């Protein structure tokens with residue numbers, strides 16, 4: 001059974017969000033094409049995603065010294081561990097997020113911080129870092145007010161390029177990016193741009209090999 005993790009990085013409801021609608025359109029077609037797939041949603045704005053804060057830092061220090069964690073520290077470390085396990089247990093990860101100030105909303109970064117764990121998702125070796133989360137596929141569905149995939153502003157794009165590089169560092173090198181761009185240039189064209197992006201996303205979902213149902 002193919003396990004699909006749908007990571008939603010937007011505080012909006014799906015109905016109000018281009019990126020979430022784009023991501024959902026991909027996931028719906030993927031699931032329809034792969035009846036054996038099991039889709040799990042992770043809404044980064046509704047779930048408990050601990051930030052790497054002073055409590056977590058203290059907890060890590062205590063763990064290294066084998067000393068006892070406070071209740072709060074233990075709860076955060078446990079939840080971070082659950083997020084890593086969930087990521088590692090997934091075969092396909094679908095991200096949906098808007099571009100915010102050239103990158104992604106902060107909860108996407110919080111999620112990246114949560115799943116980058118030496119010894120679990122990557123490791124350093126004598127010859128450099130090695131990703132341990134191999135054999136997965138990722139899809140990044142993203143909405144942007146402007147156009148950053150071509151033209152003079154390309155170097156200011158730090159959303160998909162950051163997430164793609166990060167996933168590669170973890171060993172996820174099979175990454176496909178599906179964009180809806182220029183949504184704010186002329187708001188009356190928003191639905192048209194989204195429809196074109198949705199068609200591309202659905203095509204990409206159909207192009208995936210059908211997963212075994214057992």
Ligand SMILES: Cc1cc2nc3c(=O)[nH]c(=O)nc-3n(C[C@H](O)[C@H](O)[C@H](O)COP(=O)(O)O)c2cc1C
Pocket residue numbers: 010012016017018019020097098099100101102103143144145146147183184
């Ligand atoms: C806080 C904030 C920052 C934004 N920064 C950018 C940006 O840097 N580049 C861009 O093209 N659009 C930017 N936008 C516009 C959104 O990317 C655009 O409206 C997108 O369609 C939102 O997707 P959504 O409907 O899924 O939320 C920003 C929007 C917000 C709310």
